[in-house]
Amino acid sequence: MKVRFITSNRGKFEELKEIGRGFGVDIEWVEMEYLEPQGSDLEFVARKSAEMLSGAVEPPFFIEDSGLFIDALHGFPGVYSSFVFKTIGNDGILKLMEGVEDRRARFVCVIAFSDGEQVRTFxxxxxxxxxxxxxxxxxxxxDPIFEVDGRTFAEMGEKKNELSHRRRAAEKFFSWLAKNF
Ligand code: ITT
Ligand code: NA
Structure with missing residues (x-):
């Protein structure tokens, strides 16, 4: 099946396009930047964005909201990941983490799919x-500053797609699509 993906981020599109191939899902890129509603939780922001876009883009489509949550920074940059990347960037994060021993962090990806009537998240x-x-x-x-088992995502290349947050959300989404569409 074919489904539209609304994002301004080429990296996200290319990864999901490749993952979709393995599930027989053909993803079409709608390159568009939209104003994100504010919220303290990623799932909420993704759902609201998809609801907001339902009036503007022909369904079915999906969007994706992701964030980097750093334990020692109490979850920062989290829902502000996009803004923080554009402003202080990777160097700024490394600076905030100077001298910090607890390096634990997680990447979270929320896919929000709209069929025109309902929004579902994965x-x-x-x-x-x-x-x-x-x-x-x-x-x-x-990617250059986030590592899993000693290697950064930027060092992994293709391998990132086998274990990333995006891969895990996409697996749930594509399995659901296969059963319901
Ligand atoms: P959209 O148009 O899809 O919203 P965006 O780049 O603004 O694109 P987000 O709002 O989801 O995306 O912001 C997440 C930020 O985290 C953004 O700066 C991304 O570059 C970064 N990010 C998301 N997924 C990532 C990944 O797999 N590896 C590294 N950085 C990632
Ligand atoms: Na965004």
């Missing part, structure tokens, strides 16, 4: 650590 998470320095050339965003 969540995926991956546990990892904030690296001591940027490493690797692949991927996008926070």
């Amino acid at each position: 969540t995926g998470e991956v546990e990892g650590q904030i690296a001591r320095e940027k490493r690797g050339e692949h991927g996008f965003g926070y």
Whole structure:
């Protein structure tokens, strides 16, 4: 089946396109930036964004909201991940983490799908650590500073797609799509 994905982020699109291939789902990119409603929880923001877009984009479509949650920073940047990346970026995060021994962090991805009547969400998470320095050339965003089992997402390349937060949310979403559409 074919489904539209609304995002301004090419990296997200390319990863989901590739994951979708394995599930027989063809993803079409609607390159569009939309104003995100504010909220303290990712699932809420994703759901509200999809509801808001339901009047503007022809369903069925989905959006995806992701965030990096760092334990030592009480979950920051979390729902502010996009803004924080554009402002202080990876160097800023590494600076905030200087001298911090607890490096634990998680990436969370929420996919929100709209069939025009209802919005359904699918969540995926991956546990990892904030690296001591940027490493690797692949991927996008926070990939150079987020590591799982000693390797950053930016060092993994293709392998990221096998274990990422996005992969885990997408598996739930694509299985549901296969049963319901
Ligand atoms: P949308 O148009 O889809 O909203 P965005 O880039 O603004 O694109 P988010 O609002 O979900 O996306 O913001 C999440 C931030 O976290 C953003 O800066 C991303 O680059 C970054 N991010 C999301 N997934 C990531 C991943 O798998 N690896 C590294 N960084 C990621
Ligand atoms: Na966004």
